[in-house]
Amino acid sequence: MSSPLAERPVRELKGLLDSGAITSETLVIDCLVHISQRNPAIHAFLRVNPEAALAQAKAIDLKRKTGQAIGLLSGIPIALKDNICTKGLTTTCSSKILEHFIPPYNATVVEKIISADGIPIGKTNLDEFAMGSSTENSAFGSTRNPWDLDRIPGGSSGGSAAAVAGSLVPLALGSDTGGSIRQPASFCGINGLKPSYGRVSRYGLVAFSSSLDQIGPFSNDLFGTALLLQAIAGHDSKDTTSINQSVPTYLEELDQPIPSLRIGIAKEFFATGLDSEVEKAIQDALMVFKSLGAKVVDVSLPHSPHAIATYYLVATAEASSNLARFDGMHYGHRSKEKSSLIDTYCNSRGEGFGPEVKRRIMLGTYALSSGYIDAYYAKALGVRRLILNDFNNAFETCDVIIGPTAPTAAFKWGEKSSDPLAMYLSDIYTIGCNLAGIAGISIPCGFTTKGLPIGLQLQSASLTESKLLRAARMFENITPWHTKRSPTFS
């Protein structure tokens, strides 16, 4: 059995496509073959769309053959997290309540991908409505980590991360509300970028927490990360929270090292609960940066211990309202029990939502209710402001803050699913980035003795993705971690 083309770095694949060494059709077929071989074990994809993907690949190949201009994405197949709406293609959010929901429109990112000659190849598994850190909260079965099938891939974008890490597809999109791109990227040994809030349109992303959600790319190299970000970033008139500022040329700038890079280290990112192997890998990464001439500065993020509490108030409050529309009236699951209006609401939602979603809706409803809103939601907004101020102060003296993406490597399937609080703590280092609306990325930086990937998180100020990618690229350029592939299928 030949190894999948998607194992190759995206930089190489794009070169092969652009030079005509391979066709897009070849690449799509290769991906479809490996999806059919590997997906039963990993369960990264909920569904693939082979006919449409092949048709689009052939059309792109024809354009190339006839000398027409090809878009930036060169006919590369891309997996989409199943909370990103695709016209005519079922979009479930891994929830029974949307099991048969077919959107009549594409998310803006999907439109942008298609117009850049990227090929949406299928939809990937997630924690229901992106609520979770392990992809175990999916109504359609959990996803397995390609590095160890007994372990979770992280979440909530676990399907997209596993699809790239398992070389089922070269690129994927996820969404990140509190770490849902970076944490699974870390657990799966690939790159995952959460853009600054407003850098990428949220139109067509089924909202979990509107003020925190961002769509971002997964790739096995930073070239692919920059490439996909380049294709999806920018203002969208359909999303008034998207920022109306021109998009830098990430790809062109990627390979330019940052002279006299200043690396910020915050002691809050080395707290109790941090696995010693993870800590060692991060310290090693710091040495790598030092060897490149980077200056290390201590920064302080004094309010970060409150990030989890703040997050679980803001995110659940918004979610309780965002998810109110799933009521069985206009679309989605409606209970078959014949009953009153109120009972129809209760039964449809009771049958349609899983336990974690219900837990968060209840939390958020409580946080917004009369008599409690000032003590909870309003207070959380205040703390959120303080957390942003912490980051702004830190970025006065450094370019990027580095630390672990998650306190541990991937944990075992079922290990934390009965303990929501322990599960929430796996996002302890990623949440602040969403609350502050800044940019963050996880890149591979080593392995545990058990052979599990470890992720290094870099964070930078809002709209400085180019700086973030360049700093990460400096590390990638002289380390081997991003070239490692899971031995599971070899």
Place this chain on the structure above:
Amino acid sequence: MSEYRTVVGLEVHVQLLTISKLFCGCSVTFGQPPNSAVCPVCLGMPGVLPVMNQKAFELALRAALALNCQIAPYTKWDRKNYYYPDLPKNFQISQYDLPFSFEGYLDIPASLDQPSKRVGLFRAHLEEDAGKSMHDESGQGGSTKVDLNRAGTPLLEIVSKPEIHSAEDARAYLEELRLLLKEAGISDCEMQEGSLRCDANVNIHIPQADGSFIATPIVEVKNLNSFRAVERSIRYEAMRQMEQYQKDGKKMGEVSKCTAGWDDARGVTIVQRRKEEASDYRYFPEPDLAPIRITAEMLERAKASLGELPHQARARLQADFGLGIYDADLLVRMGRAITAYFEKVVSAGADAKSACNWVANQVLTTLNESKSTIDQYPLTPGILAGLVVEVQKSGLNMQRAREVYGAMLADGVDAKTAIQKLGFVAVADEAALAEMIRKAMAANPKAVSDFKAGKIKAADSLKGAVMKETKGMAKADLLQKILLDELNKV
């Protein structure tokens, strides 16, 4: 039964005169087939985002200025959360604690019998409308149908202070509000089509011997389908509350606020439900929409777009044209275009009072009969002024003048030509008139003796005889003078 004082606060919703909805591009035209003017955004589908309609905000700002409101420099949107099948997102985008305008007033105009009265306004804010539920009213237990064409229509909610003290004043307030909003092009205020809706908060103050008063519990009266219904329901509800108080002695605060429906056919309010506790709408800031800063430029534009408001027009018509309150009000209520026509008639040489009468009677009748507007009216102001002048000069009576008017419309000719054509030549020959009077006196000696005996009215039959002989063409004022002269000679 002792006297009481009625206390009313009105909550008025008006639909703004936009082409499209508040947060999407769907049409707001009334009367389209059910669920045809809808899109993913106003259907509240997963992943969609609202985009504010700038025109709606401009109109709302114009309304707030016309209502003498203070304008907030900074305003935001909030979500009002509640479940109902005609509310697709199960929250309404509205404004809660920072409405864009507040603390205004509207003056009920002075009439012949009462001076102007000022009604304070708490606030005016923007929000989106819900759809329409159509319940099976046959009692067969059929399904409720939902039409979402109206969902997302821009509404301005105008909340008055409880400063309206009679049913008549409530109606006058609504009439003035409607006139103002129509004249400024803010809303067409068609109650039949639901573009103006009104709820009344009613209670009464019962004076006590010591000079204090007792307030009864407030009842919110809903289902008011006409201004007449508003007036009748308030009168009824105040009476009902007095009777209720005499029965149970309950004061405000002793029972909770409740809602009543107005049954127009029976002419009664029906108390529907007592709110045990305030509904918890869990208001919180809408994270999908950026807050709005109201700039000086926006305010200037809104001010410039106001035009002359009804109270300004009334004052000017009285001052510049010497019209009385009644006539000025009559013209203003007919609208800016007709008022402008009237002004042109006067500047073409007609006397203001006569011009006002002609416009308010004949012109309006013609427009109503032909269901047309003043810009489609066939007579130019100059032509109508010619008629007014001719009638005065020639002394034609009103009946003949109307015939002339009819001929002008029918044949498209001016007054002089029409009079000639009809052969209407006023008899102004003093000698001829005197001869006719003497003949009439001779034929009717009883009328002469009655007149001499002090029955002034007896002269009318003599006048009538002359009019009959002249086919109504005797110059009325001259005839009167000569008749008296002749009678005095006897």
